[in-house]
Amino acid sequence: KNEVEQSPQNLTAQEGEFITINCSYSVGISALHWLQQHPGGGIVSLFMLSSGKKKHGRLIATINIQEKHSSLHITASHPRDSAVYICAVRNNDMRFGAGTRLTVKP
Amino acid sequence: KAGVTQTPRYLIKTRGQQVTLSCSPISGHRSVSWYQQTPGQGLQFLFEYFSETQRNKGNFPGRFSGRQFSNSRSEMNVSTLELGDSALYLCASSLGRMENTEAFFGQGTRLTVV
Numbered sequence A: 001k002n003e004v005e006q007s008p009q010n011l012t013a014q015e016g017e018f019i020t021i022n023c024s025y026s027v028g029i030s031a032l033h034w035l036q037q038h039p040g041g042g043i044v045s046l047f048m049l050s051s052g053k054k055k056h057g058r059l060i061a062t063i064n065i066q067e068k069h070s071s072l073h074i075t076a077s078h079p080r081d082s083a084v085y086i087c088a089v090r091n092n093d094m095r096f097g098a099g100t101r102l103t104v105k106p
Numbered sequence B: 001k002a003g004v005t006q007t008p009r010y011l012i013k014t015r016g017q018q019v020t021l022s023c024s025p026i027s028g029h030r031s032v033s034w035y036q037q038t039p040g041q042g043l044q045f046l047f048e049y050f051s052e053t054q055r056n057k058g059n060f061p062g063r064f065s066g067r068q069f070s071n072s073r074s075e076m077n078v079s080t081l082e083l084g085d086s087a088l089y090l091c092a093s094s095l096g097r098m099e100n101t102e103a104f105f106g107q108g109t110r111l112t113v114v
Helices: none
Strands: A004-007 A010-014 A019-025 A031-037 A043-049 A052-056 A059-064 A069-074 A083-090 A094-096 A100-105 B005-007 B010-013 B019-024 B031-038 B042-050 B053-057 B064-068 B074-078 B087-094 B109-113
Touching (some): A019 A083, A019 A100, A043 A059, A043 B087, A069 A083, B010 B019, B053 B064
Antiparallel strands (some): B005 B019, B031 B042, B031 B087, B087 B109
């Protein structure tokens, strides 16, 4: 079993829909990162969380340390949100989830 | 402000050769970390450098090595290349140790071993 599990693996949504991507982990962590990767490989760090909730525009990330679970929400999704979203947990090193491929259709 | 710069962007090498990849962090950032991304294994942590010292290392063989210079620029080296080393190699920089600060990623170097 992977130490960082993401669900779903693939997600297709219509423009405007509310989207949730989940991440569960089984190791102790100092922080959790949500990353976005577009075709071509470039990665953008969306959030770094160690507790609670953060919001940037239409993106919201939450983490529950006791339950070892984090969620990434996208409100009013747009085709430009289409990308792979990756959860990563940090302790002494960095462990990554397999990613969620999101496609938002107009 | 310039972002994280990785060179070269693309590289083709032959089995058995060695390769050196370069990462220039954002000005003022002292931490550089390296990652390997393959279709089969996904993203995997290689190592982290902070103030010219390797702080953490992932589960990779000794053929993978790196260093960081006094200007925070970092290089990683892979010796005796194998076909399985074909991957996208990404580096990220941050102000402090990555566990405490946000990471900024480069565009990556795509290495193909033939």
